[in-house]
Amino acid sequence: MTRTGLVMYASGLLALAICSACAGTLRQGDVGGAPPSAARNVHYVGRTLSVNGRLVTAARVNPFPRYEAAVVSSGHAESKRYEYVINNYGSYAGVFDYPKSEKEIGRITDVGGQGCTNVLYGYGKKTFWIVAAYNQIAEYAVPKKLIETLSVYVGAPSSCAMDSSGDLAVGILDGSGAGDVVIFKNASGTGTVYTTPLSQEFFDGYDDQGNLFADGFAGNRQDFALVELPKGSIKFQTIATSNTIEFPGSVQWDGTYLTVLDQVREKIYQYSVSGTNATLQGTVAFSGSGDCAQTWIATGIVYCGDAGKEDGEVFAYPGGGAPIATLTGKFDEPLGVVAVKR
Numbered sequence: 001m002t003r004t005g006l007v008m009y010a011s012g013l014l015a016l017a018i019c020s021a022c023a024g025t026l027r028q029g030d031v032g033g034a035p036p037s038a039a040r041n042v043h044y045v046g047r048t049l050s051v052n053g054r055l056v057t058a059a060r061v062n063p064f065p066r067y068e069a070a071v072v073s074s075g076h077a078e079s080k081r082y083e084y085v086i087n088n089y090g091s092y093a094g095v096f097d098y099p100k101s102e103k104e105i106g107r108i109t110d111v112g113g114q115g116c117t118n119v120l121y122g123y124g125k126k127t128f129w130i131v132a133a134y135n136q137i138a139e140y141a142v143p144k145k146l147i148e149t150l151s152v153y154v155g156a157p158s159s160c161a162m163d164s165s166g167d168l169a170v171g172i173l174d175g176s177g178a179g180d181v182v183i184f185k186n187a188s189g190t191g192t193v194y195t196t197p198l199s200q201e202f203f204d205g206y207d208d209q210g211n212l213f214a215d216g217f218a219g220n221r222q223d224f225a226l227v228e229l230p231k232g233s234i235k236f237q238t239i240a241t242s243n244t245i246e247f248p249g250s251v252q253w254d255g256t257y258l259t260v261l262d263q264v265r266e267k268i269y270q271y272s273v274s275g276t277n278a279t280l281q282g283t284v285a286f287s288g289s290g291d292c293a294q295t296w297i298a299t300g301i302v303y304c305g306d307a308g309k310e311d312g313e314v315f316a317y318p319g320g321g322a323p324i325a326t327l328t329g330k331f332d333e334p335l336g337v338v339a340v341k342r
Helices: 028-032
Strands: 042-045 048-051 054-056 081-086 091-096 106-111 115-117 127-133 136-141 145-151 156-162 168-174 181-184 192-194 200-206 212-217 224-229 237-241 251-253 258-262 267-274 277-285 292-297 301-306 311-316 320-327 336-341
Touching: 081 127, 081 301, 081 311, 106 127, 115 156, 115 336, 127 145, 127 156, 127 336, 136 156, 168 212, 181 212, 212 251, 237 267, 251 292, 258 292, 277 320, 301 336
Parallel strands: 156 200, 200 251, 237 277, 292 336
Antiparallel strands: 042 048, 048 054, 081 091, 081 336, 091 106, 115 127, 127 136, 136 145, 156 168, 168 181, 168 200, 181 192, 200 212, 212 224, 224 237, 251 258, 258 267, 267 277, 292 301, 301 311, 311 320
16 A cells, blocks of 8 residues: 655655554554654654554555546446545546435546535535646536536645635645645636744635535644634634644535544544634544545534545544445545435
């Protein structure tokens, strides 16, 4: 298995997801990682990164990818709901029609990383976005039609999110603009670059008031940080969480709370935010997952792109627990997931 989780600059590798089982020697109880107060011991074991004794892996970026027109192949009858499990950069997204089936019914090629759609939570309406190159993000109509691509010039995009007015926010993980967020007004044009306190941006999401939140690592690229661009502002501010988050994960509004996934602990934390403080209100814990990179909260469920188990998983939300379904196919290190309907 390749590496999910951090950035290997010399070899041009981007990071999005920690693989808690990639070495084949970790026990289920190891998911929690080191205590919050413990100092991190970070070093490489061959080409694999070790954080406090846990081997992690990192997503590849092909330095010379073929980013051609995306194509979906599917012989299945179309359904009203679709799920997209998005694999490694420059690979593909598997198309699903759960709950009708748990098997892959088609693919979108030459994409990879994370996806987003035009709702804050639930099932998107007719269109969605996927990172489509080291400097592009592409929009599709369900289930397969490529609509347009937008260029991202400041670095390698990692995440995307849309607000209720249709603005598209794209986070930058690596490159000259690492840690920045580019916002495309009405999901068009060249975008406006916003600098954040982050040195690497991993995930972002809007709340129901139009405030944009993003997480990633701070200056030393080891310490978790959550930041916010309040609606109408031009400056990001750091948000303090009332609990410790080990590794950045998805940021999404769930209809009541702002949620942040901790990839190491396999938990979604639910927050109320006031000023520059986020207070923990609830925790949704997964069991039986390997490494949920991006998650997408739908209606009573949450989808997981599991880089550790090489599959897609469906959990009850906010119940959590063991998966209620597993999406199967020929995966290539799932890093993202999004759900859309006609």
